[in-house]
Amino acid sequence: MQELHLTQEWDKVFPKSDKVDHKKVTFTNHFGITLAADQYTPKDYEGKLPALAVAGPFGAAKEQSSGLYAQTMAEKGYLTIAFDPSFTVESGGDVRDVFSLDINTEDYQAAVDYLSNLDNVDPDRIGIIGICGWGGISLNAAAMDPRIKATAAVTMYDMPRVGAWGYFDKGTADDRYASKKQIAEQRTKEYGSKNLANAGGCYDYPAPDDQPDFVKQYSAYYKTKRGYHQRSVNSNAGWVLQSQTGWMNTKILVHPEDLKNAVLIVHGEKAHSPRYMGEDTFKKLTGDNKELLIVPNATHTDLYDGGDHDYIPFAKIDQFFKKNIG
Template identity: 80%
Template sequence: MFKKEALKLTQEWDKTFDKSDLVDHEKVTFVNHFGITLAADLYTPKSKEDKMKALVVCGPFGAVKEQASGLYAQTMAERGFVTMAFDPSFTGESGGNARDVYSLDINTEDFQAAIDFISQLNFVDKEKIGIIGICGWGCIALNAAANDPRIKATAAITMYDMPRVGAWGYFDEGSADARYETKKTIAALRTKEYLSDTLEKAGGCLEYPAPDDVPDFVKQYSAYYKTKRGYHPRSVNSNAGWVLQSTTGWMNNAILTHPEDLRNAVLIVHGEKAHSRYMGEDTFKKLQGDNKELLIVENATHTDLYDGGEHHYIPFDKINAFFNQYLVDEKK
């Protein structure tokens, strides 16, 4: 067993959503198999019972547990699940250095380590554990589920295929030549920064309101991450952004290399008007089995599924029904 790092955890309620009176909340930590200590918020229904169904939540990519993942976790706890929202390695209150970097391998392990932890709780049924991944963590959730049969059901919400965007850009409008030029730039930056005390950041979301000449989805990100609606001081996207050296991390990776290994249930949820919808739909086509479902939420954009937006777009009733359907005793 790895030794835990002593993390400095904020004890006051500093979420972007109101605290529920229907659930109990506590800060917890656990260690992944790379030896990184992760911080999480554990939510349990006040009417706690023995051997309850459990959900682990993470995302969006560049967010922290005080944002969308915490909202999903708390809401599903209100519906009777033990839930946990965690900060990925190198971000938020979790450990790991350098800060604000990412890795498909390590982040996939983050989900699996969260399963390790929550399955040991004596009030959780370790045979009834699911995960929710939001935005870029939707693809990471599917990757984890393909690796780990303990994950009985997975919901990928407004998902990004991060390696696809990293390699080909938005809407696949990039090229191999453009990708190579980026690699040359990052290689030169690595040489420059090797002896440096700081690592250059890519920059977070544009300040709100974003300029008129940027795409609508960029404006939507600013309206979430840079306003009271979703801003958080520990969020990568709300502040200086990811370390630029991480950029090449997606370029020679792929999710679901063996989609046939993902045998347990999957629900992919996308907004009708989400710029990312094509990624979820194309990923859904790769999935096999009759326990996979794609839900398109009418009129919703990508970020509407972070917090519901003005019209409460998050289909919590459907998500609840999905996990109740598939987190059951296999013998029944």
């Protein structure tokens, strides 16, 4: 296990709860990468607990949305961890700020490995939560790993779909090829270099007027005190440009029929950027234990932290997990 130098002081973008105990933990995935996580445990409990692993949004830190979800669900009686994906924030991996559908799916499975071996966790009552791009990845993990008894995908993106076709499927094969050509040239240029170009994080707030509303919403979260964090990929330089091709020839949920355990997909009514991806993904799922919840008036980023109206349906999410792993 790689030795990680983890920040111990509370530096989240949300206040610390006095209803749970918190500590930093680490675990290793089967690629040998050590992952960093915040673990939240209810202060008063009896017996073995149900557990949840939380990640996302795509390019965020555990000090942002995933930590808020994890702490809130711990208040409701779950042992939870919010983890940083491989190669990002406080987790290991020699190359920084890159992503991989395969490795990031394994990150969830490694989190389940860790939770399954805790003395105070019931290994038959483990679920996961994925936010934004990690919503799609969480479903991918659940389809691969029957130990994941329930999955909540919140304001989910199908990142390979965006990578291949752009937003709202408006891209073309020629657009995709041009992007691949550009990145291939970048790889040649950067061969042997330790300094890889980044694709760029979110626009500084406020974003330019000519940008779509959902892009402006990202800036309003990641670039203001509402959600900014110094270790967040999106709050700073963004993903490494070379890694962008990693989504263009892959898919999530190649075998959706293998996802036999419970699923809850949550979207904001006004989350125009990813809502269509969640609704289309929901149509692929089989069985009678799948639910789709549309939150009235909420945008995509409202489900990151609740926005101005506490839009995150924590009561419904709790009800879903109580039914399936509680």
